[in-house]
Amino acid sequence: GAGVSQSPSNKVTEKGKDVELRCDPISGHTALYWYRQSLGQGLEFLIYFQGNSAPDKSGLPSDRFSAERTGGSVSTLTIQRTQQEDSAVYLCASSAFLGGYTFGSGTRLTVV
Amino acid sequence: GENVEQHPSTLSVQEGDSAVIKCTYSDSASNYFPWYKQELGKRPQLIIDIRSNVGEKKDQRIAVTLNKTAKHFSLHITETQPEDSAVYFCAATGSGGSNYKLTFGKGTLLTVNP
Numbered sequence: 001g002a003g004v005s006q007s008p009s010n011k012v013t014e015k016g017k018d019v020e021l022r023c024d025p026i027s028g029h030t031a032l033y034w035y036r037q038s039l040g041q042g043l044e045f046l047i048y049f050q051g052n053s054a055p056d057k058s059g060l061p062s063d064r065f066s067a068e069r070t071g072g073s074v075s076t077l078t079i080q081r082t083q084q085e086d087s088a089v090y091l092c093a094s095s096a097f098l099g100g101y102t103f104g105s106g107t108r109l110t111v112v
Numbered sequence: 113g114e115n116v117e118q119h120p121s122t123l124s125v126q127e128g129d130s131a132v133i134k135c136t137y138s139d140s141a142s143n144y145f146p147w148y149k150q151e152l153g154k155r156p157q158l159i160i161d162i163r164s165n166v167g168e169k170k171d172q173r174i175a176v177t178l179n180k181t182a183k184h185f186s187l188h189i190t191e192t193q194p195e196d197s198a199v200y201f202c203a204a205t206g207s208g209g210s211n212y213k214l215t216f217g218k219g220t221l222l223t224v225n226p
Contacts, residue, residue, distance in 0.1 A: 031212050042218040043156070043201060056213055091155065101214065103155040
């Protein structure tokens with residue numbers, strides 16, 4: 001596609017439920033990244049994919065967070081047993097070369 | 113890993129004045145330094161970047177300077193306009209296996225007053 005697509009754009013979930021966030025990167029972009037942005041805060045790195053493998057998953061906050069990427073394209077970030085502190089905007093980005101990120105519009109997750 | 117510090121956290125200027133935002137980084141092997149602009153409720157967008165083999169880059173009213181020895185880089189906006197109001201993030205790459213990953217500063221909220 002023309003840009004990075006994320007879905008859903010907004011998600012409200014009850015504490016303890018599992019959620020899946022989807023990212024569809026720009027076609028041909030080999031690298032895909034997930035970041036988290038809490039209200040008024042900076043961009044917190046979660047995980048990075050090169051193709052279907054994740055060379056760096058050091059930013060995942062706990063074992064409740066996981067991510068996968070299939071076919072070198074779509075990625076899914078899964079949060080199990082959501083907690084209120086998981087509420088944030090989850091941003092996905094993709095790039096074809098070093099550093100040239102294009103961000104999606106994000107998924108705003110609210111845990112109530 | 114890489115650590116990026118950004119200052120100031122907020123900056124208020126009068127329309128037409130210049131604005132300067134500064135960042136420092138910790139990993140001397142970092143070689144790519146982009147700046148992103150994020151308007152309220154929108155996605156971050158790349159506005160300018162610089163690689164470690166140059167010291168300065170300009171694009172109209174925006175310029176970035178890099179001092180590799182001191183490990184700092186700065187964003188300069190001249191003749192500011194109200195539409196420049198946004199949060200600006202600096203970033204740097206690390207080295208080794210995660211050299212595609214950007215580490216971001218905590219952002220600067222720039223307000224340009226008409």
